[in-house]
Amino acid sequence: MTQPTTVTADESALVAAFEARIAAGESIEPKDWMPERYRRQLIRMMSQHAHSEIVGMLPEGNWITRAPSLRRKMSLIAKVQDEAGHGLYIYCGTETLGVDRHELVEQLLDGRAKYSSIFNYPTLSWADMGVIGWFVDGAAIVNQTILAKASYGPYARAMVRICKEENFHKRQGYEICATLANGTPAQREMLQDAVNRFWWPSLMMFGPSDTDSPNSAELLKWRVKRKTNDELRQRFINLTVPQAAAIGVTLPDPDLKFNAETNNWDFGEIDWDEFFQVIGGNGPCNRERIAARQQAQDEGEWVRAAATAHASKQHRTVQAA
């Protein structure tokens, strides 16, 4: 991706000043001048992030009604609710860039906007609630801790709030896993199966290798991103391997080996064909996820219209009085 070809002299001075501010670690606020591409990249990235939170409610929401204890039921509701909240925070942040949430939701529903590939995998057992919390939220935290230092103020502030709240997500997930690991043979088997299904898709969450990631360089330069996909992925793996060992589950990668030279855990080849299939709309649950969001949107239409109509009636009454 390249810069627009026609840049006026005025604008190039503005761009230089803008980039100098970013290089100096300043944060960019909604009304500050920013290059149009920065604005568009932010809208793309932030709305993708918000959509991921919203679509991410579905695979876990799928098990709320079946949670096996009241405590688990409450923490799962609270967690899925937090995802709605996080989606909302990020949508609000995106709205400061002059685009309505309404418009962003349309983009999600008609397929113009993307969301995290992980949520297109089905949740097949209760253990998935544990493994999603552990892997998926673990991966999200690795990502978001870095994004809390992003250059755009509203995004960074939303991330700070989200990171604070999400701490419980990963812990509750890992706690579920640890409990299953200490449970009956059937529970242990359920756990290992969920780990087997979610490990690779979780690694894919960080996105393609930087050499194949079209947006990375520009996002890094503008400090919309602060670390590369590969760096974040490696960090996640390094954190997770000992956690898996601690509860006696096997990560499904025969090539996983500690590399004393780099201090990293080396890992096997990721199936990027699968990733691009899922991103391209052909994952196991893409259609169901969007259909569920579309249904909520359609069935909510009369409710939203009613609230609007009521408020304007009230307003007229107040004015007439």
Place this chain on the structure above:
Amino acid sequence: MMVQQTTPEAAVSGVTTAAELNVAGTRGPSFGEPIVEYLLRLGDDRLILGHRLSEWCGHGPILEEDIALANIALDLVGASSMLLGLAGELEGKDRDADALAFFREGVQYRNALIVELPRGDFGFTIMRQFLFDAYSVVTLDALASCGHAGLAAIAAKSLKEDKYHLRHSSEWVVRLGDGTEESHNRVQASLNELWRYTGELFERDTIDEAVAAVGITLDRDALHAKWESIVNDVLQRATLTIPEKTVMASGGRRGRHTEHLGHLLSVMQSVARAHPGATW
């Protein structure tokens, strides 16, 4: 479930003239001490309604409302957990709240029928919530100062939450009732359907009389009057009308439920029951 053409007061005896939908027998299995049964009624109402609300999670009409419904669901399940916990303690058979929630059959559930009905559209959910919230607020308000210390403490805590629930559901009833023509018609239809389940909320039976011995003496008539005043006020603001000559349904307090409860429980209890004795 049974259908009675009665005012709530007439149900005091717990014996009814069986009507067309009657199931043989007047009462499901009982739970020993009346206070246990009493707590189960309160706990089951909140568990089942919380469960129904949680079905909205991820499917609400707008993000803000998704979050609001989840908050209410959390409060209700939280209250049920305390009430069932206390019921289990007093029962003395080593059953905790989870054992009571996940390992009882439908006929052993003591919730009112209104809470087990499927969630319907958002208007149905809100109207049911409003009718229940108003009932819950007047009831918990009375229970918060009852002579049973354990129950009074739970009631006082839940009352604060439920007052907010009532504020939330009242506002929505008004918005939907006095919104568009479509919303008015939808929510009026929900009210018509739900009204027959409201009589059960103020029924009195032998359990209510028996718990007087442990300091719980509610004046159901007075509560009913307070409830009516809240309901009338909000429905009037919402331009909605209460259906006339409704035959009231009844049975939940005695374990005589609608068919919906069985399906709800078969989902809710599926994981817990597939692994008896497991910890989660």
Place this chain on the structure above:
Amino acid sequence: MAASVKDSPNDISSNGKDTDGQWSLWEVFTQPGKGAPHEHAGSVHATDAEHALQNARDVYARRGEAVSIWVVPADVIVASAPGDAGPFFDPGNDKAYRHPQFYKVPRGVRVF
């Protein structure tokens, strides 16, 4: 760019419905404890003030983070422009006499 500040900030009639059918935007300020200042927490969509308050309560006070909430229609907030930053704020930078460190106090004396 941030186009949320409209030409007529007092036009309350725009509340409730935006041009595209979306509920209007309200900024939310929460007070974390009694006596603390209200701070910007984020925003919500809502149709009227009571609705905005309830939504703000559910979204921004789920963990008991607030003892009080303000909601303000986003389009009535008047903000200084970034271009004004110099003339608006620089003049305050060189007035050292507004700060206590400007004043000398005999050694060893506690003024407060």
